[in-house]
Amino acid sequence: MGGLPAGKVEPTEHDYGEWERRVDALMVLLSGGKGGKRLMTVDELRKNIEALPPDAYDRMGYYDRWVTSITQIMIQRGVITTEELGLKMAEIENRGQSPISAKAS
Amino acid sequence: MKSGSAPDFPRFKPGDVVRVRKAYPLGHIRTPFYIRGHSGVIERICGTFGNPEELAQQRSGEPKQPLYRVRFQQKDVWPGYKGNPGDVLEVEIFQHWLE
Amino acid sequence: MKEESGNYQPYSYFQLMEVSLRELLVEKGIVTDAQVAEEVEAMRKRTPAVGAGVVAKAWTDPGFKARLLADGTLGCIELGIEVAALKLVVVENTPDVHNVVVCTLCSCYPRMLLGIPPEWYKSRNYRSRTVREPREVLSEFGLQLNEQMKIRVHDSTADMRYLVLPMRPAETDGWSEERLASIVTRDCMIGVAVPKSH
Numbered sequence: 001m002g003g004l005p006a007g008k009v010e011p012t013e014h015d016y017g018e019w020e021r022r023v024d025a026l027m028v029l030l031s032g033g034k035g036g037k038r039l040m041t042v043d044e045l046r047k048n049i050e051a052l053p054p055d056a057y058d059r060m061g062y063y064d065r066w067v068t069s070i071t072q073i074m075i076q077r078g079v080i081t082t083e084e085l086g087l088k089m090a091e092i093e094n095r096g097q098s099p100i101s102a103k104a105s
Numbered sequence: 106m107k108s109g110s111a112p113d114f115p116r117f118k119p120g121d122v123v124r125v126r127k128a129y130p131l132g133h134i135r136t137p138f139y140i141r142g143h144s145g146v147i148e149r150i151c152g153t154f155g156n157p158e159e160l161a162q163q164r165s166g167e168p169k170q171p172l173y174r175v176r177f178q179q180k181d182v183w184p185g186y187k188g189n190p191g192d193v194l195e196v197e198i199f200q201h202w203l204e
Numbered sequence: 205m206k207e208e209s210g211n212y213q214p215y216s217y218f219q220l221m222e223v224s225l226r227e228l229l230v231e232k233g234i235v236t237d238a239q240v241a242e243e244v245e246a247m248r249k250r251t252p253a254v255g256a257g258v259v260a261k262a263w264t265d266p267g268f269k270a271r272l273l274a275d276g277t278l279g280c281i282e283l284g285i286e287v288a289a290l291k292l293v294v295v296e297n298t299p300d301v302h303n304v305v306v307c308t309l310c311s312c313y314p315r316m317l318l319g320i321p322p323e324w325y326k327s328r329n330y331r332s333r334t335v336r337e338p339r340e341v342l343s344e345f346g347l348q349l350n351e352q353m354k355i356r357v358h359d360s361t362a363d364m365r366y367l368v369l370p371m372r373p374a375e376t377d378g379w380s381e382e383r384l385a386s387i388v389t390r391d392c393m394i395g396v397a398v399p400k401s402h
């Protein structure tokens with residue numbers, strides 16, 4: 001997007017939520033940092049963000065895009081399956097917030 | 106120069122005039138669109154790094170590619186550039202994108 | 205999003221994704237909750253104060269400044285800053301040249317020294333325009349540079365990360381390193397502001 005016409009820069013700040021910080025931590029660990037297993041590269045992270053639909057940049061937050069990309073990579077690499085993810089998401093939605101995630105959020 | 110089999114030694118040195126390849130292939134590419142086809146001067150050699158075009162596709166990134174910081178004159182990059190004629194832009198570019 | 209106990213809000217789709225992904229990874233033994241918590245805490249400690257300490261040291265120790273400009277990564281290691289994979293280039297502002305950093309391709313940022321980048325650094329507007337009309341962008345941050353000042357824009361496109369070494373304000377003679385560090389803001393080290401002594 002370098003050099004394309006765009007609007008005034010609004011010096012906006014955003015205090016990151018705990019879940020966003022955990023997405024950041026997952027990226028570090030899955031990239032092999034801090035004793036994590038190297039299961040992705042930052043280039044894959046970027047590639048999968050670029051692959052999002054054109055309006056994703058306006059519609060999604062920064063860590064929305066990251067968590068989507070990281071999850072895609074884990075599926076592409078066979079670390080998790082789409083089916084497992086679907087079941088897990090349904091389970092958590094039904095569960096409401098677990099005590100652990102409520103505490104950590 | 107072929108990125109897939111090229112040796113990873115630097116072909117350029119600081120001060121050399123280089124041109125960024127004007128090419129628009131698919132894949133994950135770290136050479137910004139706006140700088141392709143423009144000429145600049147090597148400011149420094151940053152070292153050698155895994156090729157991001159390969160690393161993005163679950164491959165090893167080997168052979169590693171020399172990475173350079175290339176300095177461009179803003180007035181050369183943007184037609185009608187309005188700032189100081191001495192303004193510059195520095196971009197990191199991998200060797201296989203330079204000629 | 206902040207939840208009060210007994211007043212839970214439903215997850216957004218992406219929060220649900222985070223919890224699901226993390227729980228699957230924990231179940232498979234790939235990460236542990238403790239590792240995630242530890243990294244969250246480590247990231248919380250990376251704030252612009254770390255970078256400000258580097259700048260203040262460079263302002264007060266010419267030998268260190270020379271080494272830092274020659275190799276930013278080694279300079280940080282010398283100060284005991286954990287750098288991990290950081291390849292740091294420190295760029296110096298002078299009376300003739302002002303440096304500003306952007307990543308037009310994503311949001312590359314010296315996280316070890318400045319923490320998580322601010323929202324605007326990742327915005328379409330900043331990323332699109334800084335390479336093409338830096339003077340206008342800087343003026344939107346309230347930084348008016350005179351016409352003689354040359355602007356050097358750094359597009360952080362690959363493996364290097366950039367820290368701007370601002371000019372030390374004239375009225376700061378005799379200040380301690382700590383007091384100097386207090387005027388070095390995050391924005392000064394990205395290059396969209398300059399330090400002020402008052």
